[in-house]
Amino acid sequence: xxxxxxxxxxxxxxxxxxxxxxxxxxxxxxxxxxxxxxxxxxxxxxxxxxxxxxxxxxxxxxxxxxxxxxxxxxxxxxxxxxxxxxxxxxxxxxxxxxxxxxxxxxxxxxxxxxxxxxxxxxxxxxxxxxxxxxxxxxxxxxxxxxxxxxxxxxxxxxxxxxxxxxxxxxxxxxxxxxxxxxxxxxxxxxxxxxxxxxxxxxxxxxxxxxxxxxxxxxxxxx
Ligand SMILES: C[S@@+](CC[C@H](N)C(=O)[O-])C[C@H]1O[C@@H](n2cnc3c(N)ncnc32)[C@H](O)[C@@H]1O
Numbered sequence: 384x385x386x387x388x389x390x391x392x393x394x395x396x397x398x399x400x401x402x403x404x405x406x407x408x409x410x411x412x413x414x415x416x417x418x419x420x421x422x423x424x425x426x427x428x429x430x431x432x433x434x435x436x437x438x439x440x441x442x443x444x445x446x447x448x449x450x451x452x453x454x455x456x457x458x459x460x461x462x463x464x465x466x467x468x469x470x471x472x473x474x475x476x477x478x479x480x481x482x483x484x485x486x487x488x489x490x491x492x493x494x495x496x497x498x499x500x501x502x503x504x505x506x507x508x509x510x511x512x513x514x515x516x517x518x519x520x521x522x523x524x525x526x527x528x529x530x531x532x533x534x535x536x537x538x539x540x541x542x543x544x545x546x547x548x549x550x551x552x553x554x555x556x557x558x559x560x561x562x563x564x565x566x567x568x569x570x571x572x573x574x575x576x577x578x579x580x581x582x583x584x585x586x587x588x589x590x591x592x593x594x595x596x597x598x599x600x601x602x603x604x605x
Pocket of ligand 1: 457458
């Protein structure tokens with residue numbers, strides 16, 4: 384059965400051609416922060432899977448650093464824009480919530496997922512899969528929309544550890560707690576190496592900025 388595309392995928396299809404220029408217009412460079420935080424862990428010749436590769440704004444930097452890039456994305460229009468740049472070894476249309484991901488265990492040196500997890504409530508199935516296909520000592524780096532201390536409120540210590548929040552552009556996002564991120568690491572044998580909070584322009588003067596967090600985890604060598 385073909386599932387109807389979720390709203391945020393339709394929206395990415397519609398904005399694919401102007402996505403890169405909009406990122407510049409909104410001074411949105413979280414993907415470069417993620418690359419910088421991963422740089423010390425990557426080497427030329429290694430492989431990297433980009434989950435929700437989009438137009439390739441984050442993984443193009445890894446390609447320039449000499450890594451072989453594979454990308455998955457549900458939006459065919461975003462993939463077309465990415466394909467035009469010609470840096471990725473393979474890009475494929477795939478809903479990364481449809482687990483299992485289409486790769487054997489220990490396939491990739493590293494896995495990144497930038498600007499995607501705020502569209503998902505439950506991150507555990509995708510993180511479990513990312514960890515399965517990641518080689519020991521590899522990096523799993525991703526972004527979340529982060530709960531502020533005020534938003535976490537009484538939920539701070541409890542699960543599920545996320546809230547659904549409206550946005551200025553009409554598509555709700557999910558904001559995750561630190562506790563939830565710690566649970567991902569503990570559940571799948573990952574060590575949190577780095578975390579960095581980043582403010583991103585919401586695109587609405589009245590709504591203010593959205594707090595994101597870039598997280599770099601490393602798969603334990605067993
Ligand atoms: C905000 S863009 C980020 C793109 C890119 N990672 C970057 O850093 O610029 C989010 C991307 O995630 C993709 N995406 C969202 N949900 C997805 C899903 N369930 N499966 C695959 N791709 C998804 C969208 O199509 C879009 O290309």
